Amino acid sequence: MPYDAARVQKELVEIERDKASGVGIEMKGDNLGHLVGVIKGPESSPYDGGTFKVDIEITPSYPFEPPKMRFITKVWHPNVSSQNGAICLDILKDQWSPALTLKTALLSVQALLSSPEPDDPQDAVVAKQYINEQETFRSTARYWTEAFAKVVNDDDKVTRLVEMGFGEGDVKAALAKCGGDENAALEQLCGGS
Amino acid sequence: MVKVKIVSWHGVASWTWDAQDDACGICRQDFDGCCPDCKMPGDDCPLIWGTCNHAFHLHCILKWVHAQNPRAQCPMCRRPWDFRAS
Numbered sequence: 363m364p365y366d367a368a369r370v371q372k373e374l375v376e377i378e379r380d381k382a383s384g385v386g387i388e389m390k391g392d393n394l395g396h397l398v399g400v401i402k403g404p405e406s407s408p409y410d411g412g413t414f415k416v417d418i419e420i421t422p423s424y425p426f427e428p429p430k431m432r433f434i435t436k437v438w439h440p441n442v443s444s445q446n447g448a449i450c451l452d453i454l455k456d457q458w459s460p461a462l463t464l465k466t467a468l469l470s471v472q473a474l475l476s477s478p479e480p481d482d483p484q485d486a487v488v489a490k491q492y493i494n495e496q497e498t499f500r501s502t503a504r505y506w507t508e509a510f511a512k513v514v515n516d517d518d519k520v521t522r523l524v525e526m527g528f529g530e531g532d533v534k535a536a537l538a539k540c541g542g543d544e545n546a547a548l549e550q551l552c553g554g555s
Numbered sequence: 556m557v558k559v560k561i562v563s564w565h566g567v568a569s570w571t572w573d574a575q576d577d578a579c580g581i582c583r584q585d586f587d588g589c590c591p592d593c594k595m596p597g598d599d600c601p602l603i604w605g606t607c608n609h610a611f612h613l614h615c616i617l618k619w620v621h622a623q624n625p626r627a628q629c630p631m632c633r634r635p636w637d638f639r640a641s
Contacts, residue, residue, distance in 0.1 A: 373583070426619055
């Protein structure tokens with residue numbers, strides 16, 4: 363249980379009210395100590411169009427200690443571990459202040475996506491690529507956004523498969539059978555016809 | 556002219572902290588309320604100012620100052636924290 367549950371609850375209400383900020387928080391059950399942050403990829407960055415989830419752990423010392431944040435969604439970025447999502451950001455470490463909030467912290471992480479700091483890397487391989495091969499870096503980051511950070515809802519999948527010429531009923535049945543995997547459903551639709 | 560005789564009266568006063576801000580930047584509770592550890596606002600849960608002119612609940616800023624090593628900064632402006640003599 364966090365030290366100051368009232369403050370965390372207040373923060374959740376505030377962040378819920380401000381939908382335009384591009385960041386949000388989801389509850390995981392009713393545990394205030396473990397939350398999921400949601401960050402929209404910034405425009406004119408390789409992360410544009412992606413939705414990135416961040417695991418948030420609130421220690422009992424919050425707000426006197428920073429919240430622990432780690433990307434759940436895979437991100438290709440010099441300051442984010444491509445292995446485990448660890449984030450290298452000063453305000454989540456020694457530059458934390460209790461006047462900061464979960465929302466301002468998430469906004470800082472969003473700003474970090476726009477402005478990598480390759481001189482203070484979390485992932486040395488990505489940072490090296492960012493410095494030496496900008497074009498490759500951008501296309502890899504873009505690819506990871508497409509592959510891991512796109513929220514595709516079932517309606518979109520149905521529409522796309524129906525546009526290919528399959529019957530709506532068959533499409534829905536195939537998707538259900540394949541657990542929502544669009545490519546597997548397509549293979550099944552092709553194999554079955 | 557009607558003569559009015561006052562038989563009894565109730566004095567009512569209101570108070571507020573003069574903090575130039577509504578809420579404590581640490582616990583986010585109203586300054587006219589109290590910190591999360593206290594029940595009664597007012598003298599039991601006073602405000603304190605730093606030399607940078609930022610105010611907090613005394614109990615909140617003390618926790619922050621004690622958690623910082625070696626030198627605490629103001630949570631709002633990051634200037635070195637010193638208590639302002641009142």
